[in-house]
């Protein structure tokens with residue numbers, strides 16, 4: 580998916596978070612969205628996902644060179660972010676089963692394959708509410724990695740992950756980058772994007 584931002588700007592009350600952001604994210608490429616804490620990385624990802632509105636400017640989404648209407652964009656996107664809530668009352672199996680009733684699994688991986696791949700197969704029938712923070716993060720990432728999507732948005736992807744979890748993230752990211760998905764990673768940690776992303780966008784360049 581190609582995403583073209585035209586003079587995008589966002590402010591909260593009187594504070595401009597970014598202004599005049601004109602940039603194109605190209606199909607199949609991967610981007611690191613960088614900037615200090617509080618600079619606006621999550622805000623931009625939320626706008627790209629349709630969760631928040633920009634204050635001004637325009638976003639054009641194109642799939643196979645055809646513009647995707649704004650109200651259909653959500654079905655092309657996967658997102659893993661700290662503000663996204665999991666359905667805590669479900670077991671792991673129920674959660675994955677529910678999600679994949681609405682979205683297609685990448686390359687027809689089975690739910691069992693997905694649980695195994697994120698080292699959660701032992702927790703198949705455990706309620707998500709009782710997951711540790713690292714387990715919840717692996718589930719969020721698994722939902723993003725294994726959903727067939729044209730655009731994958733990852734916000735602080737390794738928060739709460741241990742060393743094995745970080746290696747798993749890097750491995751799954753490498754697999755994702757071999758697909759045609761466009762990937763955007765908002766990050767403060769170089770190991771989340773260095774050696775993986777083809778370009779960097781620094782929010783501080785759009786604050787003048």
Ligand SMILES: Nc1ncnc2c1ncn2[C@@H]1O[C@H](COP(=O)(O)OP(=O)(O)OP(=O)(O)O)[C@@H](O)[C@H]1O
Nearest residue numbers: 591592596614615616617618619620621622623767
């Ligand atoms: N709903 C909101 N209302 C008002 N201000 C907000 C809101 N959400 C975020 N902000 C402000 O917008 C700015 C950018 O926040 P954002 O979370 O996008 O930054 P970030 O770059 O993702 O930060 P971090 O690296 O700490 O996660 C901050 O000053 C924050 O306080």
